[in-house]
Structures are given as structure tokens and as C-alpha cells.
Amino acid sequence: MSNPSVHITGIGGYLPERIMTNADLEKMVDTTDEWIAERTGIRQRHIIAEDQMTSDLAVEAAKIALADAGITIDEIDALIVATTTPDLIFPSTATVVQSKLGGKDFPAWDIQAVCSGFVYGLAQAEGMMRGGMFKRVLLIGAESMSRIVDWTDRGTCILFGDGAGAVVLEAGESDDANGLIGSVLHADGSYRDLLKAHHPHAPMTPEMHHEPVDFRIDSAGAAAVEMKGNEVFRVAVTKLGSVVNEILAKHELKDSDIDWLVPHQANIRIIQATAKKLKMDLNRVALTVEKHGNTSSASVPMALNDLYVSGRLEKGQLILLEAFAGGFAWGANLLRWSK
Incomplete structure (x- = not known):
């Protein structure tokens, strides 16, 4: 094939x-x-x-x-x-x-x-x-x-x-217009200190830290999540807007072509900001953050599943998946629903 x-x-x-x-x-x-x-x-x-x-x-x-x-x-x-x-x-x-x-x-x-x-x-x-x-x-x-x-x-x-x-x-068949269309991925490790979790057994070296380390340990003894929320929010909104524009331009599509936005469920304000950049009403956005919270790598597939089980997906609809993460790492996928 x-x-x-x-x-x-x-x-x-x-x-x-x-x-x-x-x-x-x-x-x-x-x-x-x-x-x-x-x-x-x-x-x-x-x-x-x-x-x-x-x-x-x-x-x-x-x-x-x-x-x-x-x-x-x-x-x-x-x-x-x-x-x-x-x-x-x-x-x-x-x-x-x-x-x-x-x-x-x-x-x-x-x-x-x-x-x-x-x-x-x-x-x-x-x-x-x-x-x-x-x-x-x-x-x-x-x-x-x-x-x-x-x-x-x-x-x-x-x-x-x-x-x-x-x-x-x-x-599937090579001439099928439905299915996955393409992806755009990015990462920038210079932002790593804004959102991280230290490995509890990793050695601390001057190269890793430029200021005194304040370890946060959860109740089970594992190194816990540390986040500078305001800074993360500002970068996330900028990068997500940019990656959405990039993937649409790459495939010669417009904002109005998107039927469903399936974003990472981190924060309703980030989702709203991304939808606004796309000129999308929130009724065209998969939203599970209210009942799931931020489930990291599970949030996009669970949000897509929520659309599916609710019967809102139709064959041929254009779906944009996007996510932003610690690292920072961010990206987007485009697909036409074919199920």
C-alpha cells in the first residue's frame, strides 16, 4: 500500500x-x-x-x-x-x-x-x-x-x-480524503523552570539550577509539580494561537473550516482564548475541564471520546486537536472524522 x-x-x-x-x-x-x-x-x-x-x-x-x-x-x-x-x-x-x-x-x-x-x-x-x-x-x-x-x-x-x-x-486506502491530515510539533526547553517536577532521586548540579532549590515533595514521597501559573498562561495562549495558525496555513485551511476544536483541558481561560483567536463559539469546542480537571496526556483523547459518545461527531467533520505542556512542548493535529 x-x-x-x-x-x-x-x-x-x-x-x-x-x-x-x-x-x-x-x-x-x-x-x-x-x-x-x-x-x-x-x-x-x-x-x-x-x-x-x-x-x-x-x-x-x-x-x-x-x-x-x-x-x-x-x-x-x-x-x-x-x-x-x-x-x-x-x-x-x-x-x-x-x-x-x-x-x-x-x-x-x-x-x-x-x-x-x-x-x-x-x-x-x-x-x-x-x-x-x-x-x-x-x-x-x-x-x-x-x-x-x-x-x-x-x-x-x-x-x-x-x-x-x-x-x-x-x-486505509491511499486516496481516502478522511482520516489524519497532518501534525505540527514544537518544543522549547528554555521555559522548563516555569512548569516542572523534579525527579526525587536525581542529583542536583550547578548546571541544573541557578538558584537555591526548594524541593516540593508530595505525601507519597514523590517530587511534586511546580508551576508559575501566570507565566505559563501567557506563553500557552501565544504558542497555541501560533500553532493553530501554522497547521491551518500548512494545509491551506481557514478558521471557519474547523468543525470541532479539541483542546488540552488545562484551564477554561486558555481554552477560551484559543477559541477566540479562531473566532469559534464555545459550542464548537470539546469541554471536559469542568468535570475532569487537567489530566495531562489523557485530556485530549478523553475530550475527543466525550464528543464521540455524545453523538456530536459526524463523518467528514474537520477536527483540530491541540495541546500545550511543560517543557515547553506544544503541537496540533488535524483530522477528518471517518468513523
């Missing part, structure tokens, strides 16, 4: 059972439901159970996506897990997911681009599939962000939640 098209043929999402509301957070830190909702748009988030791992969330989302595609794990050629919160340093969470699903002897690996992980993974999978390496790829974004949050830091603990989203990608 010459330069095949790439389609999403199965999709699924999973959220752990425990829900933490803003009212619950009021009992833990100096904050209020009104303050959180006004600044972030978040009302609640889901929290992983003590006996669950990131791989467990990924497995549940993958099972739904595989069933939706009408295939089994034995028909998958490769498995990619985008995650910032792996089960182990090694082996990869993807190999753990592979084993739990009963799969064997096909490549499985993790990709780490924080909240942009799924967008990066989709671009990577598309390129490998168009090159003929794989016919079917299972791509998952899965996170247990609650395990790297400092629950005494009201500036960050209010933002994050846990969950997983998965898609099955399949190669």
Missing part, C-alpha cells in the same frame, strides 16, 4: 471512580469552589484508587477502544502510551499495558511530552503508519497526576485529575 491514509476506528475513555470536588478541596487547602471555578473552570476531578496504577487506567480505556473498533489486542501491530506518571522508571508502562491486555511480541513503548503527549504520539504513529511500518496502532494517553501533586499547594493541587483515553488507528 502506497502512503496509506490513517483513521481512528476505535475510541475509549476511562475515569477512576473516586470524585474529588472543589468542596472537598476546601477542607484541605485555603481555597473555595467559587475561586477555583472562576479561575480554572474546574468543578471536580477523578482520583485514582490506592490499588490502581496508571497502567490500569490505560487498560480500561484500551479495552473500550478495542471493542469499539471490533478487534482484539492480537490484531494490534504496536502500542504507544503517552504518560508523565509511569508505573515504573522501566520497563515502559506500554509493556505493562500490553501484558495486562494479553498481547505479546509486538513493539510497545512510552512517549513523554507531558500534556502534549497524545498529540505527539498521534503524529508519531501517523508517520510510522504512512511509512508502512504498522497497519494498526493502539495509542493511549494515561495519567495518575494526583500522585505527583503537592496537596498543600493550592496553586497546583486544584488543577489536576486522573484518567485515560485511547484510540485505535488503522491504515
Whole structure:
């Protein structure tokens, strides 16, 4: 097959059972439901159970996506897990997911681009599939962000939640106008100190830090998320606006051609700013931040799944996925829905 098209043929999402509301957070830190909702748009988030791992969330989302595609794990050629919160340093969470699903002897690996992980993974999978390496790829974004949050830091603990989203990608006919159209990816490590989480066992060197280090450690002993919120917001809005313009220009499309914007669910204000730049009404934007919070690499596939299960996606619609992440890493994907 010459330069095949790439389609999403199965999709699924999973959220752990425990829900933490803003009212619950009021009992833990100096904050209020009104303050959180006004600044972030978040009302609640889901929290992983003590006996669950990131791989467990990924497995549940993958099972739904595989069933939706009408295939089994034995028909998958490769498995990619985008995650910032792996089960182990090694082996990869993807190999753990592979084993739990009963799969064997096909490549499985993790990709780490924080909240942009799924967008990066989709671009990577598309390129490998168009090159003929794989016919079917299972791509998952899965996170247990609650395990790297400092629950005494009201500036960050209010933002994050846990969950997983998965898609099955399949190669189709080369002349099919639907499916994935293309991607744009960027990163700039000079911004790394604005949003980060130190590795708890990494040595501290003068090259790594130019000022005294204030370690934040969560209750489980892991290095917790640190963020300079105002600076992150300003850069995110600028970079997302730029990458959206870039990918549309690359494929000779206009703002008005987009039927659905599926953004990373970090903060309602960032989403609103991006929609405004696109001149898009919010009723054409996938919004799950209110009920999911920021689930990092899981947020884009879960938001896409939310559109799908609600019946709002129609074949031939143009969908723009975009995300911005620590690093900073950011990017966008374009696709025409073909399911």
C-alpha cells in the first residue's frame, strides 16, 4: 500500500471512580469552589484508587477502544502510551499495558511530552503508519497526576485529575480524503523552570539550577509539580494561537473550516482564548475541564471520546486537536472524522 491514509476506528475513555470536588478541596487547602471555578473552570476531578496504577487506567480505556473498533489486542501491530506518571522508571508502562491486555511480541513503548503527549504520539504513529511500518496502532494517553501533586499547594493541587483515553488507528486506502491530515510539533526547553517536577532521586548540579532549590515533595514521597501559573498562561495562549495558525496555513485551511476544536483541558481561560483567536463559539469546542480537571496526556483523547459518545461527531467533520505542556512542548493535529 502506497502512503496509506490513517483513521481512528476505535475510541475509549476511562475515569477512576473516586470524585474529588472543589468542596472537598476546601477542607484541605485555603481555597473555595467559587475561586477555583472562576479561575480554572474546574468543578471536580477523578482520583485514582490506592490499588490502581496508571497502567490500569490505560487498560480500561484500551479495552473500550478495542471493542469499539471490533478487534482484539492480537490484531494490534504496536502500542504507544503517552504518560508523565509511569508505573515504573522501566520497563515502559506500554509493556505493562500490553501484558495486562494479553498481547505479546509486538513493539510497545512510552512517549513523554507531558500534556502534549497524545498529540505527539498521534503524529508519531501517523508517520510510522504512512511509512508502512504498522497497519494498526493502539495509542493511549494515561495519567495518575494526583500522585505527583503537592496537596498543600493550592496553586497546583486544584488543577489536576486522573484518567485515560485511547484510540485505535488503522491504515486505509491511499486516496481516502478522511482520516489524519497532518501534525505540527514544537518544543522549547528554555521555559522548563516555569512548569516542572523534579525527579526525587536525581542529583542536583550547578548546571541544573541557578538558584537555591526548594524541593516540593508530595505525601507519597514523590517530587511534586511546580508551576508559575501566570507565566505559563501567557506563553500557552501565544504558542497555541501560533500553532493553530501554522497547521491551518500548512494545509491551506481557514478558521471557519474547523468543525470541532479539541483542546488540552488545562484551564477554561486558555481554552477560551484559543477559541477566540479562531473566532469559534464555545459550542464548537470539546469541554471536559469542568468535570475532569487537567489530566495531562489523557485530556485530549478523553475530550475527543466525550464528543464521540455524545453523538456530536459526524463523518467528514474537520477536527483540530491541540495541546500545550511543560517543557515547553506544544503541537496540533488535524483530522477528518471517518468513523
